[in-house]
Amino acid sequence: MVSISFLNPLSPEGKDIVRELGSFEGISQDIPELRSLVTHNPSQEIVDDKEIPSNYLELALKRMEWHIKKKHDREFNSRRYAFLSDHAITKYDVISFYLLCQAIGVKFGPNSRETRVMVEAQGDIIQERLGKLHEEESRLIVEKSLQMLLKKDRVHWTFFQELLSTRKIRLTDLILDHGELILDREDFMDCFGPKIKHRNPSSMYQLLIGDELKELIMIKMIMQETEDYIKQVHEKARVMVEPNPILLELADEVEEVLAEPMQYYGYGSGRSGGGPMKAGPLNPLAFPPCVKKALEGIKSGGRNDAIVLFMTPFVSYARLYPDVFRMNISKRISDQDPQLEVTENEVLPLIYEAAQRCVPPLFDDQPQEKVNINAKLGFGMHSTLKMEHEGETTWYTPMSCEKIKLHLPHLCRPDDVCKKIGNPLSYYNRMIWEVRNLDKEGPDSSDESSSDNTKDITTADTENSTKNDNKNTDGTNSRER
Amino acid sequence: MIMDLKPATPNERRQYYREEWDVNDVPEFIRETLTQREFGFDHIGRGPNDRYRVFQNTDYLRKFMRVRTPFAAYSSVAFYHKPRRRDGWIKAELVFDVDAKDIPIRSCGCDNVCEICLKQAKDIVHGLIDTIKGDLGLSNIYVVYSGRGYHIRVLDDIVMGMDSDVRSQIVKYLVGSDVPRSEYSSHGMKYNLEHFTIPFGYPQVFTQRVKQALLNLNLDTEIDEVSKDIKKAVIKHRELLSEDQWGLFRKEIGPVRYSRLVKGIASLNLTLVDAKVSIDLKRILRLPSSLHSGVSMKSTLIKNLETFDPFQDAVPKFVYERKD
Numbered sequence A: 001m002v003s004i005s006f007l008n009p010l011s012p013e014g015k016d017i018v019r020e021l022g023s024f025e026g027i028s029q030d031i032p033e034l035r036s037l038v039t040h041n042p043s044q045e046i047v048d049d050k051e052i053p054s055n056y057l058e059l060a061l062k063r064m065e066w067h068i069k070k071k072h073d074r075e076f077n078s079r080r081y082a083f084l085s086d087h088a089i090t091k092y093d094v095i096s097f098y099l100l101c102q103a104i105g106v107k108f109g110p111n112s113r114e115t116r117v118m119v120e121a122q123g124d125i126i127q128e129r130l131g132k133l134h135e136e137e138s139r140l141i142v143e144k145s146l147q148m149l150l151k152k153d154r155v156h157w158t159f160f161q162e163l164l165s166t167r168k169i170r171l172t173d174l175i176l177d178h179g180e181l182i183l184d185r186e187d188f189m190d191c192f193g194p195k196i197k198h199r200n201p202s203s204m205y206q207l208l209i210g211d212e213l214k215e216l217i218m219i220k221m222i223m224q225e226t227e228d229y230i231k232q233v234h235e236k237a238r239v240m241v242e243p244n245p246i247l248l249e250l251a252d253e254v255e256e257v258l259a260e261p262m263q264y265y266g267y268g269s270g271r272s273g274g275g276p277m278k279a280g281p282l283n284p285l286a287f288p289p290c291v292k293k294a295l296e297g298i299k300s301g302g303r304n305d306a307i308v309l310f311m312t313p314f315v316s317y318a319r320l321y322p323d324v325f326r327m328n329i330s331k332r333i334s335d336q337d338p339q340l341e342v343t344e345n346e347v348l349p350l351i352y353e354a355a356q357r358c359v360p361p362l363f364d365d366q367p368q369e370k371v372n373i374n375a376k377l378g379f380g381m382h383s384t385l386k387m388e389h390e391g392e393t394t395w396y397t398p399m400s401c402e403k404i405k406l407h408l409p410h411l412c413r414p415d416d417v418c419k420k421i422g423n424p425l426s427y428y429n430r431m432i433w434e435v436r437n438l439d440k441e442g443p444d445s446s447d448e449s450s451s452d453n454t455k456d457i458t459t460a461d462t463e464n465s466t467k468n469d470n471k472n473t474d475g476t477n478s479r480e481r
Numbered sequence B: 001m002i003m004d005l006k007p008a009t010p011n012e013r014r015q016y017y018r019e020e021w022d023v024n025d026v027p028e029f030i031r032e033t034l035t036q037r038e039f040g041f042d043h044i045g046r047g048p049n050d051r052y053r054v055f056q057n058t059d060y061l062r063k064f065m066r067v068r069t070p071f072a073a074y075s076s077v078a079f080y081h082k083p084r085r086r087d088g089w090i091k092a093e094l095v096f097d098v099d100a101k102d103i104p105i106r107s108c109g110c111d112n113v114c115e116i117c118l119k120q121a122k123d124i125v126h127g128l129i130d131t132i133k134g135d136l137g138l139s140n141i142y143v144v145y146s147g148r149g150y151h152i153r154v155l156d157d158i159v160m161g162m163d164s165d166v167r168s169q170i171v172k173y174l175v176g177s178d179v180p181r182s183e184y185s186s187h188g189m190k191y192n193l194e195h196f197t198i199p200f201g202y203p204q205v206f207t208q209r210v211k212q213a214l215l216n217l218n219l220d221t222e223i224d225e226v227s228k229d230i231k232k233a234v235i236k237h238r239e240l241l242s243e244d245q246w247g248l249f250r251k252e253i254g255p256v257r258y259s260r261l262v263k264g265i266a267s268l269n270l271t272l273v274d275a276k277v278s279i280d281l282k283r284i285l286r287l288p289s290s291l292h293s294g295v296s297m298k299s300t301l302i303k304n305l306e307t308f309d310p311f312q313d314a315v316p317k318f319v320y321e322r323k324d
Ligand code: SF4
Pocket: A288, A289, A290, A291, A400, A401, A404, A405, A411, A412, A413, A414, A415, A418, A422, A423, A424, A427
């Protein structure tokens, strides 16, 4: 039988495993049993002896590597990571999970891209593992862990406040009755059975809730717990003694693993090559209508939001990291602009200009908004951009069109291109592509040729476009994939 | 009697606050929490720029209103430790603002508000409240006539601490701004379930909102990607909806056109309530019992929404005394 801690290392069972281990001592020592488990797994493909994780730390890195490669590597071979779905490794896996969280918590903190990837990887791994189980077994274990996570038979939707706030789940995905989430078959029959006509209530239950919604909720709850745990570690580490050097080392290695896909694609500041959307000077002609409008200055209410929440993320990402949604890896400004030169000389001036064109000019009566702009760029609540403050806040990703329509309805004046995108940044990328292709192929190139190139970007973008919430680690709904 | 909704003169304002208004008309849910709320006023009709006001008790509020006879009065939906500085935020009411003027699909076509769109706003409010109670299980709900529409104010403690992100999800659920998925799978098989075949949960909410919209739609209503032909077909066949014959209705419209139609309505629904009001945790709202001087109506706490009629129950006395 699969242990719950194989899916949720933060469960009481998982905690017991960690408690048994006791201390960090010997953490990097060879574990022959782990090696043998990996090598004896029948689905495992091994090319090189070095690929076999032989201790907790190596296993931890394999977990991350699997997630990153699966996402970005076109030649990804899942058979090289088959051991990750073998529940015989549970004991080791749980410990490596804790090591990762602690390393990331200590070194990068809860707002980092490392945290985000870790949380995503955990969700990903659970899904993978569930998929490998027999239906009956997977149903049973989901049921059991949900019971543990929800603590009660019936829960009020407000229990999911945090998951809703981080958009890990959407309220519209839940089936509610008088505030309570309906997951259980019997509850479902009680509440809705009498209302269902012309259909079999039981098969309706299977379709609407069945295993899918339960799995979704379980996975997202574990992801949230993981995020919370990293945050806890981070907070403790700030007031406590020196972190264990092993953790710091692991953290460095995690960073390297995460950096790989960018090198792999020849992407990143200073590197040339055929990267999909390289950062480059802004082209105002490619701005979407909402940005053009905001650039003219805001004449009525909503100046602050338009400049701070809308323009700042848009301009900075469009200039420094236009590919954020496609790459799906969060970064800091300094990853793209190490000296902050571009930020100081191109990004901020454009934002300030728009702010000055507001009526009344934004900084005249609200100079403190400059601090807020810095905060949205990831530099904490300070009046100047200083490297030492970077990471105190997150570099906000541009709002989705949907969010703009909610917060700043007067800015959105959609044109034809808008119909195909979900985020102003996607609009910009798409237009840049079209302009480039026109340049390359001359004015009479057919529409076909450019749409091929843009396809990749836009599909990836619209999928991500609803999740532009910075607290968010995984806005896409796994059910939509 | 049809009122023309014209502005109140300064004299009329004075008359209202000195002769008609009573501080006890301010709803209890506000009086009880008076000292934690920020008050704001508009003295000349250019928007509330006298803000950050705090009243230690109702008597101070009473005196203020009598002496200043403001053009408009507001109080915060948020509760603060230090309301004078809008600091120490504790929690905020969850509010939905249904402004008759901004209903996306109006059957009246007037350019301000009239009886018809106010009635429509009331229907929308009914629908929203049903969902707030039935789906979300909230119960501490007040409805206020704002002078140009309605405010739904929810004071259940379990939602008052929620952040803007959760609130925006609540708005989307209530107004039906996402088309529910129609493809479901089970044991590797795919099934189709249209929203109207699911008589509970969000799909049902969505169905009701779409119905409300379709019943009010006219040829001039602009809906993204929905042609005049589709609108004609809707109008021709919409009596099917009164009988909830959705399957037939969809067939008449055609499945492809139907899904385009529904998608267009979903995005229009986003403006059924002013979402900015709902997600703003520090918003001030018109004070119930105060005068909406722009239209000479009283903002009024509603006891019975069923029987409430703004043209009966929200008209200040001075309007009847006007000699036109
Ligand atoms: S649809 Fe999106 S990109 Fe287009 S104007 Fe509106 S917010 Fe901007």
